[in-house]
Amino acid sequence: MRQTLHIFKKDVRCLRYELLVTLLIVVAFTIWDMAHAQPVGRILIMTQFGFPLLPIAGWILVSRVIHAEALPGDRQFWLTRPYAWKSLLGAKALFILVFVNLPKLGSDAIIIHSNGFSLEREVPGLFWSQVLLTAAFVLPIAALSALTSGIVQLVSATLVTLLGVGLAFGTGWGPLDWIRYSYVVIVLALAAFAVVLWQYARRRTWPARFFAAAAGVFMVYGSVSIPLMTAVTLQSRFSKQPVDPSLLHVSFDASRKSLARVRITGDSVQIQLPLEITGVPDGMDAVVDGFSVSIVAPDGTVWPSNQIPLTSFPYQPYSPLILATVDSTFYGTVKDGPVRFRGSAYLTLVGNRRTDKVGKEPITVLGAGVCAVADHEPQYAAQPAITCRYPFRSPPRMVSAPSASESSLFLETVSYSPFAAELSISPISTSFEVLSKPISEAMVVTREPFAHILREFEITGLRLADFEVQPDQLR
Amino acid sequence: MSGILRAIDLSKRFRGTVALDRLNLDVPEGGVYGLVGPNGAGKTTAIKVFMNLIRPTSGLAEVFGHDSRRLAPFDFTQIGYVSENQEMPEWMTVEYFLGYLKPFYPTWDDTRAAELLRQFDLPTGRTLKHLSRGMRMKAALASSLAYRPRLIVLDEPFTGLDPLVRDELIEGLLENAGGATTLISSHDLAEIETFASHIGYLDRGRLQFSEDISALTGRFREIEVTRVDPSASPAQWPASWLSVEASPVMVRFVDSQFHREQTFAEIRRILGGVQHIAVSPMPLRAIFVALAKAGRKVA
Numbered sequence: 001m002r003q004t005l006h007i008f009k010k011d012v013r014c015l016r017y018e019l020l021v022t023l024l025i026v027v028a029f030t031i032w033d034m035a036h037a038q039p040v041g042r043i044l045i046m047t048q049f050g051f052p053l054l055p056i057a058g059w060i061l062v063s064r065v066i067h068a069e070a071l072p073g074d075r076q077f078w079l080t081r082p083y084a085w086k087s088l089l090g091a092k093a094l095f096i097l098v099f100v101n102l103p104k105l106g107s108d109a110i111i112i113h114s115n116g117f118s119l120e121r122e123v124p125g126l127f128w129s130q131v132l133l134t135a136a137f138v139l140p141i142a143a144l145s146a147l148t149s150g151i152v153q154l155v156s157a158t159l160v161t162l163l164g165v166g167l168a169f170g171t172g173w174g175p176l177d178w179i180r181y182s183y184v185v186i187v188l189a190l191a192a193f194a195v196v197l198w199q200y201a202r203r204r205t206w207p208a209r210f211f212a213a214a215a216g217v218f219m220v221y222g223s224v225s226i227p228l229m230t231a232v233t234l235q236s237r238f239s240k241q242p243v244d245p246s247l248l249h250v251s252f253d254a255s256r257k258s259l260a261r262v263r264i265t266g267d268s269v270q271i272q273l274p275l276e277i278t279g280v281p282d283g284m285d286a287v288v289d290g291f292s293v294s295i296v297a298p299d300g301t302v303w304p305s306n307q308i309p310l311t312s313f314p315y316q317p318y319s320p321l322i323l324a325t326v327d328s329t330f331y332g333t334v335k336d337g338p339v340r341f342r343g344s345a346y347l348t349l350v351g352n353r354r355t356d357k358v359g360k361e362p363i364t365v366l367g368a369g370v371c372a373v374a375d376h377e378p379q380y381a382a383q384p385a386i387t388c389r390y391p392f393r394s395p396p397r398m399v400s401a402p403s404a405s406e407s408s409l410f411l412e413t414v415s416y417s418p419f420a421a422e423l424s425i426s427p428i429s430t431s432f433e434v435l436s437k438p439i440s441e442a443m444v445v446t447r448e449p450f451a452h453i454l455r456e457f458e459i460t461g462l463r464l465a466d467f468e469v470q471p472d473q474l475r
Numbered sequence: 476m477s478g479i480l481r482a483i484d485l486s487k488r489f490r491g492t493v494a495l496d497r498l499n500l501d502v503p504e505g506g507v508y509g510l511v512g513p514n515g516a517g518k519t520t521a522i523k524v525f526m527n528l529i530r531p532t533s534g535l536a537e538v539f540g541h542d543s544r545r546l547a548p549f550d551f552t553q554i555g556y557v558s559e560n561q562e563m564p565e566w567m568t569v570e571y572f573l574g575y576l577k578p579f580y581p582t583w584d585d586t587r588a589a590e591l592l593r594q595f596d597l598p599t600g601r602t603l604k605h606l607s608r609g610m611r612m613k614a615a616l617a618s619s620l621a622y623r624p625r626l627i628v629l630d631e632p633f634t635g636l637d638p639l640v641r642d643e644l645i646e647g648l649l650e651n652a653g654g655a656t657t658l659i660s661s662h663d664l665a666e667i668e669t670f671a672s673h674i675g676y677l678d679r680g681r682l683q684f685s686e687d688i689s690a691l692t693g694r695f696r697e698i699e700v701t702r703v704d705p706s707a708s709p710a711q712w713p714a715s716w717l718s719v720e721a722s723p724v725m726v727r728f729v730d731s732q733f734h735r736e737q738t739f740a741e742i743r744r745i746l747g748g749v750q751h752i753a754v755s756p757m758p759l760r761a762i763f764v765a766l767a768k769a770g771r772k773v774a
Contacts, residue, residue: 003578003579004579006575006578010575013571014564014566033592068564073562074523074528074529074563075528075560075561076561076562077561077562077563077564077615079526079527079528080526080551080554080556081551081576082548082549082552082579082580083549083551083579094604110563196659204652283529
């Protein structure tokens, strides 16, 4: 422990200027994020620089402290001095804890408090955000720093890692994104932890680099290979209320037949079909998170479902549409005969509807956070808006403000995650609706997700040629 | 004397390049061992393996009787290592550098550290980054002598230094090494021949010889033979005769196994009648050059 503190003190002295700058950036970020707590706020332009600079400052600090005793190479003075690797690692961990984690924790606490949330109630969020900060930010940067000895190498490795993480996050699953993100963060954190330990204990840089690269490939490949069905199956385990899937029926919505369209564009054909979901228990609504569909021709030929893009419906969750693209050759063989659509619908049943009146004074709305209407919401180009702020994550309930806007839905920000925090720089997640004119109050409606269901369905007897339209008529 | 540093069939390859080729080396305790050889002979590689800076491809390197790959922090409290290309914490001042290292060493001697600073005339308030090359080496040496190490390892410490600084370093080393074993590598024998007690000659990753300096200088002689019979020349000169230059009048060579009676007898056997044999002792530098030339010829 004595050696750990000794190295720690040396690092503080060595990086005193970087520390000063980082702490100033944390203060600027905190002021900036606190300013957003006010529906009408005056934001200091200078403090806005704190937002992008915060992760950059953290990146610099973590990498500089690791590089102070660089691990790759054979020329560093410390290698032939009586350093105990556990003490060295302990010193680096202590430095990061004190100057990266704790300032962020303090900043989060201040921002959360200034946004009107109780710190006592938000302890799980504070804890989980620190876990995520460590797992998805500190550990990967520490691992990259442990594998590199200079800034050029580190920048290159960081860019490659960012590219890999970007690929791993892939296309959005909306409220189910947390499953893919969790996989990526878990793989990233475990691999980074192993690399850091391995490097400090053994200093075998090339094997560690190969391991890191393999872990990166595993992370990206594994993430993009997770079938949505697996995610839905996993999500269904978090259902609060069991619902028998056989009660629900997915069928072609004849009442919205006008929305059924087939558009031929060169070699590809876009198909749009309205669906209806029936059998939903009283007091609940069914929200469609997505579909996977295959089309079966009369002769049994199947258009592979993996070539039909899964469609999520953030804009019309209660009035779902299948949107599929097939090639014109296949379409030519099936358009005049009755075809079968075979697929799976990923549904969430929501209920326990609550309505709260929201005015210009921020109030707490259960499951939506602190909400208010503002004449000039500074964060959104000073336009009138209704906003709801939730601590550490997207709201766990579906939030809408139908009285303010006909199609109002904050669905893009809902998350089915069971965790108290999401990966984010700011501890505040803001859902908003920009309004065409200022209003003094609005009704905010929230619905609680109860059950996540995977429902197989089959639609038969449709003749696609009946729905052909000119290219500009689709949607 | 038991070996404080030992290499047993030690090999190191870098992507097909053989840096050490089944090196066998035994550095006895208590003396100053000069490891010499031309550039690229493998001296630095051998030292780096001993210091666990790089791992051997095969074979074993031992320090204090332990496998060098298992050198623990405690072992390094007894080792002082200085290298010409060591990366130092450049932001530290000389004073802070020594103060920082002090708690790592239970045997750190403040009085000796102060004495070394004075002896080397080091500017304590200046950062390592702003020291000249010679001053940096002095700072590194001072930081490695202040805790009275059992083993001092110096890798090409004098390269690029002016003679004055070199002499100051040598003086500081000799005055403060105490009974420590010192391994010092160099490509220039003149640098270390004045104070090394043992010498090892490394070439192409192999130890060509390793022995006490007095024994070495005793067995190498430069010999000049004035011939009587110009036609007497063997198809092959003896292996112990190096750098042989033969003319009808004279044969000149370096005998690497000089023994007055035996050498003279061999000369007469090979060259027949001789008019005169002149025997000159050789400085280490001349021995080194003769060995290097012989090595290249074999290669």
